[in-house]
Amino acid sequence: NAGVMQNPRHLVRRRGQEARLRCSPMKGHSHVYWYRQLPEEGLKFMVYLQKENIIDESGMPKERFSAEFPKEGPSILRIQQVVRGDSAAYFCASSPGTGRETQYFGPGTRLLVL
Amino acid sequence: AQTVTQSQPEMSVQEAETVTLSCTYDTSENNYYLFWYKQPPSRQMILVIRQEAYKQQNATENRFSVNFQKAAKSFSLKISDSQLGDTAMYFCAFSNSGGSNYKLTFGKGTLLTVNP
DSSP states (O other), X not given: OOOXXXXXXXXXXXXXXXXXXXXXXXTTOOEEEEEEEOTTSOEEEEEEEETTEEEEOTTXXXXXXXXXXXXXXXEEEEEOSOOGGGOEEEEEEEESSSSSSOOEEOOOEEEEEO | OOEEEOOOSEEEEETTSOEEEOOEEEOSOSSEEEEEEEEOTTOOOEEEEEEETTOOSXXXXXXXXXXXXXXXXXXXXXXXXXXXXXXXXXXXXXXXXXXXXXXXXXXXXXXXXXXX
């Protein structure tokens, strides 16, 4: 059973470009979570999605960031007009349900904004 | 809001010895979940151990065990017979069991180095 997959593993963008980060959850998991890890910090919750629904986006910056989890295909975290402060590691996790279910993390995408 | 505090930014231990990493948390909830995640140099986040607050028995996974003190809101991780592969950043995390029980709150981490 493959684990959570994220691609790309590393992404370099210039200021003002768009970044698209992809996450394929573990087989059988329908709940996806995105977290951001700034340098020297722990992970911070960004958004929680189920298929075709955003359940909680309270951790998302108000502008430029969006997320989706379509019926078919991976979950996408999209950052428009990136700035240097967006440089971070972005982790996706998945679970079969919520509450008592453990979240399993992907390897992360390291975004570097030049 | 819940907070998680790891007061030891860095620790080191000799191979085969035992080390304990500290974690305290703050919550008004009675039931919740606590986790230790490991992040080796590859940066992958790996679940080490999980504890449910309503269970009094401390969780154990092979060489890893926790000392869960609910009244003191303390959740330390003990690593026995340390191995070089245990070198990693260790994060303590919390989630409540209520409406937003999916939201993990992480501490800032403890960098553990196992020396040969």
